[in-house]
Amino acid sequence: MNEGRPQDPAAPAVFVKTYGCQMNVRDSEAVLHRFLLRGYRIARSEEEADVILLNTCSVRDMAEEKACGKMAALRARKRLHPGLILGFLGCMAQRRGAELLRQFPEADLVLGTQKFHEAPNLVERIRASRTASAARSSGEPLRILDVEAEAGSQNQIRDHLPFSRKASAFVSIMQGCNMRCAFCIVPVTRGPERARPMEEIEREVRALADQGVREVTLLGQIVNLYGRREFPTVRGRSPFVQLLERICSVPGIARVRFTSPHPIGFRDDLIAALRDLPALCEHVHLPVQSGSDRILRAMGRGYTRSRYLGLVDRIRAAVPEATLTTDIIVGFPGEEERDFAQTRALVEEVQFDQAFIFRYSPRPGTSAAALGAQVGEEEKRRRNQELLALQDEIALRKAKRLLGREVEILVEGESRKSPHRFQGRTRGNHLVLVRAEERWRGELLPVRLVETTGHTFYAEPVLAEEPAS
Structure with missing residues (x-):
């Protein structure tokens, strides 16, 4: 993950590579923000980085294999640049802990899911220890493992990069899960269910709106169970629906999404919110997992x-x-x-x-x-x-x-596959590509759907006619 703006070229550079879900993407952004506050710059690539951190996922074995494969591939780079600091963050770091330090002697840091905010401080400790060791020409390099729980850690994922120019943003509203599905490692890696205060979340969204963000996606492992132990139900509305009402009323926020809910706890008040709140998008991601009782x-x-x-x-x-x-x-x-x-x-x-x-x-x-x-x-x-x-x-x-239909998309920016196209999403979360015109970036644009692969739509803008001269 990297973001571009003029930065001090002499400052140490950090690069975070993210594996896994939207929550991991959000966590990585918060980590990078903390490094900026410590005077680091964000590297455009691994090659220019002084610190490389892998933010890992444990939901499936393949995600862990990718992260481990990447760390192994970084061994050669560290041999050429002994001052390079390498680390694991996130879910796999939480699950495997000291095992990763044993398996990867090149790794300097293993940091769990409740300690993301400590990453810059710990990296600074490692750098300082190397300077001291070099001065003495002796001593083992410092390696740090921290996967301990920390009260209030759910409130640490709140800062966004100040120069990202994004039309949409992820907002973490809770951490952890109490459901204990038989296949799922998340209660182990993320800890028990913990909610952030509504007022703090609303302040975060208002600040994003002031930066030009038009759409927010509320994130939680089981997002519709937000605050069920911390906050009361009010007039038949769950804490999550109360939060949705607050976020949908923030000036400048045109769209609100949430992911992922669980069928348990998806009640009539939430269905009514989908129907009645104009900013709440008409898209529901509802995991079923199996059709067999x-x-x-x-x-x-x-x-x-x-x-x-x-x-x-x-x-x-x-x-x-x-x-x-x-x-x-x-x-x-x-x-x-x-x-x-x-x-x-x-x-x-x-x-x-x-x-x-x-x-x-x-x-x-x-x-x-x-x-x-x-x-x-x-x-x-x-x-x-x-x-x-x-x-x-x-x-x-x-x-x-849907072909031939006129819809509204929020233009996010360049398509991942073509610099000549911009991509955006409908309120129903369909991916749509249009020709790239800078004036549309970050805007809500009416388009007509003209072609589809089934997963991606191609569209033409529906523009107001220019007034006659």
Whole structure:
């Protein structure tokens, strides 16, 4: 992660590479802000960095493998530049701790999820120890491990880079999770559920609006359970809905999103908010994980297939234009072909706009990792591909129905694949590409959808006619 503005070229440079979810992206930005306050500059690449930190993910084994592979690849660079400081941050650092220092002797720092705000201080300690060791020409280099819990750590992820020029921003409203789903490592890596005060969140959003941000996405592991232990329900409105009302009323914020909710706790007050709050976008990411009651029970999800489908019906009845996306795991231990068939049938019935489909990955420390009847990798791969093909068909069919429609997008900036196009998203979270014109950056732009791949739309701007001279 890097951001560009004139910075002191003599200052030490830090580079943060982020793996995983939006919460990790948000955490990395907060870490970089802390380094700026300590006089560092943000490196444009690993090659110019004096400090390289890997902000890691533990949700799936592949995410950990990528981070470990990157650290191993950095060994050669450290041999050439012995003063380079390398570190692990985040979920994998929290889970594996001292093991990472043993496995990677080139790593100087392992910092857990409740200590992000300490990263600059600890890096400075490491740099100072090296200077002292060099002066003495002796001594082992200082290496630091800190994965301890810290009260109030959820309130530390609040600062944003002051020069990012972003039209949208992530806002962390809580940390941790108490649900204990059988497949999920997050309660171990992020700790118990902890909410930030509503007033602090609102102040953060107001400051973002003052910087030109038009859209915020509220982040929480189970975002709709925000504040359920800290704040009371008021007139039938949960703390999360109360927070949504406050954020949707902030001047300058045109759009509000949230991710990810859980079907448990997704009640009528939240459905009413989706219907009634103009700034709240008509997009719900609602993880289902499986369409089989037997597997849902083994996962510890706390709802049944019929309850999930009933929730979908209530959302669509209240907000007919809502887009619905989901997460699905195939190959959970004990999943038989009949269970997979029920998941496939649920996908066909719901007609999701998008689905993120994952092969089950055993995570040490979760109850599912100890279960028997693990599904073979080849079978997991087959089920994954079959479900992906089905969802791609559904997405393309639904997307084609939108062609010719006029929609509003928030123009985010350059497309990742083409410098000649800008990308933006509809209120329903569809990705849309338009030709690049600087005057549209950060603006809400009406466009007409003219082409689609099923996952990406191409559009032409709908511009007001110039007045006749």
